Amino acid sequence: MSDGDDVCLIRGDQGRALRALLDRIADKWTLLVIATLHDRRLRFTELQRRIPGVSQRMLSRTLAHLTRDDLVTRTSYPEVPPRVEYELTPTARTLLPHAVALADWSRHHIPDAE
Amino acid sequence: MSDGDDVCLIRGDQGRALRALLDRIADKWTLLVIATLHDRRLRFTELQRRIPGVSQRMLSRTLAHLTRDDLVTRTSYPEVPPRVEYELTPTARTLLPHAVALADWSRHHIPDAE
């Protein structure tokens, strides 16, 4: 907790890791998708309905990236009409507390963020 | 710590706060500037030397935003040649542990982030 904590967010592993994370989740929709899936599996259309403003294209891309990064699992059922369900991976769930902590920090320290 | 923690990162204050924060710090240079200033006040040119690849334009813009958001203080000394020093505000310092925590999470959960 001391002020002297060594912060090595430049040039080191920490810096690259943080950049890799932000590159994956800091865009316009990713965190919204993760948050929307936090307590339930959802189908494509349900996700789109719960996330106001997202286009099919962006939701599709976001889910593809999340699936590739192993933060979301995609389950396709061989039915007609097709049904596909998305769900957070355990890995993604461990990220949620950090997101909440950051949101909390923001509400306390950034004006108009409340 | 339970799985049932209420995560309200959608539509609520939390969601807007998190978005406001990411809009301010998730770009290419902001966190690098914050990290570079974590233990010392620095002048414009020193910052540019310590952050490889940053252009004058982007460093200038980034510092202006950080100053406006009260994460960095700008002190100008009336000398010739001019001297300007930048320093983290106490507010910005409280953000650093969160950044470190996220970097740590990333190193454990994102392949190639190490």
Add this chain to the structure above:
DNA sequence: CAGAATCCCAATTGATACTG
């Protein structure tokens, strides 16, 4: 030294239409 102004390119996002 510390920047502001200008121009240009690349990447991100959105709107719309179409398909298995």
Add this chain to the structure above:
DNA sequence: CAGTATCAATTGGGATTCTG
């Protein structure tokens, strides 16, 4: 239903030039 394809609009960022 769950996407993909295409194109237009917007934004982020870099290179260069100029200035108090």
